[in-house]
Amino acid sequence: MNKLRSSRSLLQSAFRTLFATGLFFLLAACQPEDSNSASSESVSKIRVVTSGGFTAAYNELAPRFEEQTGIALQTEYGASSGGAYDSIPERLARGENFDVVILSRPSLDNLSSQGLTAAGSRTDLVRSRVGMAVRAGAPVPDISTVEKFKQVLLDTSSIGYSASASGTYLSTELWPAMGIWSEIERKSQRILSERVGAVVARGDVDIGFQQISELLPIQGIEFVGPLPDEIQQVTTFSAAITANAINVSAASELIEFLSSPAVAPVITAQGLEAVAGND
Known part of the structure; x- marks a missing residue:
């Protein structure tokens, strides 16, 4: 009888150990990724919105940037102004989140006056x-x-x-x-x-x-x-980092790339004049 009780006790102890071990691994699997992993994933992607004047050049340059840096670009399009539902000012007014905005300088200056872009982040790209x-x-x-x-x-x-x-x-x-x-x-x-x-x-x-x-x-x-x-009216199109940008470093890297001398031939081929000027 004592041997039977001892065997039963050992089985119960083993079962409790297995249950606790399984529960530990189950809970561990449900835990969110650590902050470093999440941060690494978010830094590898930025969201951009650009207006039509720079779209053709941007669409040609974006794949080059992604290949060179490993940073993925999620791109949206909209007018610099005009009140259309999908215009850039309207989208920002609705609270849509972007890391980088590219639009005509007067419209960008208006966004900046509303506190929607990061101070000192504007860079002129093209005329x-x-x-x-x-x-x-x-x-x-x-x-x-x-x-x-x-x-x-x-x-x-x-x-x-x-x-x-x-x-x-x-x-x-x-x-x-x-x-x-x-x-x-x-x-x-x-x-x-x-x-x-x-x-x-x-x-x-x-x-x-x-x-x-x-x-x-x-x-x-x-x-x-x-x-x-x-x-003739010459319009400058500029880029800036938004005030609520998540990936500021990657956003800065994109703007630096788009304003670099290396991309000037692509810009010229699209009927634009390359420039570079910061706040």
């Missing part, structure tokens, strides 16, 4: 000019002088212009100053959340205006040329 396009196969008008440009606007049946920086300049400054806005407003269409070139390619408007870098990649259009120098 961009406004251009005009027509549908592929359509007659290409002469806009080489201000008078010829003005006549094209008066003669055309429909005009499309960007809801962002270039379109704001045209509709609120240039065309009113030229004294023709009252005549062309009724046939002009402000394009939201879409490339103006795509609207031209469909034939929805006869001529379209946007940053040259946004027109050049569009299939189905003919790039006519830039606005005459006397009335």
